[in-house]
Amino acid sequence: MTASIPLARGDEARPRSDETGTAQMPSDRAVQCAVGTLMATTPATAREAERILSAAAARASLPETILAAAVLDAARGIPVPARAERALRQAIRTARTPEPTPSSGPYLLPLREDTEKALGRFFETRLRLTAAPADLEARGAFEDSLFTLCVLMGRPCAAEALHEAVQYTES
Structure with missing residues (x-):
């Protein structure tokens, strides 16, 4: 008992x-x-x-x-x-498990040139952070570039924003 x-x-x-x-x-x-x-x-x-x-x-x-x-x-x-x-x-x-967000929505897309610039900055800051992982400035720049992509693409998740930005610039 x-x-x-x-x-x-x-x-x-x-x-x-x-x-x-x-x-x-x-x-x-x-x-x-x-x-x-x-x-x-x-x-x-x-x-x-x-x-x-x-x-x-x-x-x-x-x-x-x-x-x-x-x-x-x-x-x-x-x-x-x-x-x-x-x-x-x-x-x-x-x-x-969060509900998936639709990949394309009724929202406004940024200019393709702005997206390309943001992606270029992201890849540059990623290389810089990879070269010096302990550099706080490199980490801050990397996080800023990710945040910019999230805002630009209207996504709360950095991976989704990056994926959508790449898809948008390649289309």
Whole structure:
């Protein structure tokens, strides 16, 4: 029999024991506690944690209450079924993966000459940084050139901005 820590004061938060001697928590309370656990361990907002729990339950073909109990068991160090653990890991991985941004959008593109200049500056600063990795000025110039590409191409990710700038100048 596992010992449990009460989550709040009063008997409503204490797990109930069933006839097998294992601790059972009311299902709605278990879901709330599992959402809180996911919020703390993922980290995620309450809405994201609820989506993760729902997606994992659907993926594992289990009711949310059963998966919530598995999340709470895992937090207590009790082994959980592999199917539930795999489904939960996949749901968390999916929630953490950012949605892809469209490669072409309804935004204005910069002048091709400006993009070529920014790319040239990027490649120059990259060579300079490669030659002297400890040079703080070289690192600053490299980061500035990356930032310029991000702003110019309207992308938050430097790799995406670089890729799109190269594609734009080659087309």
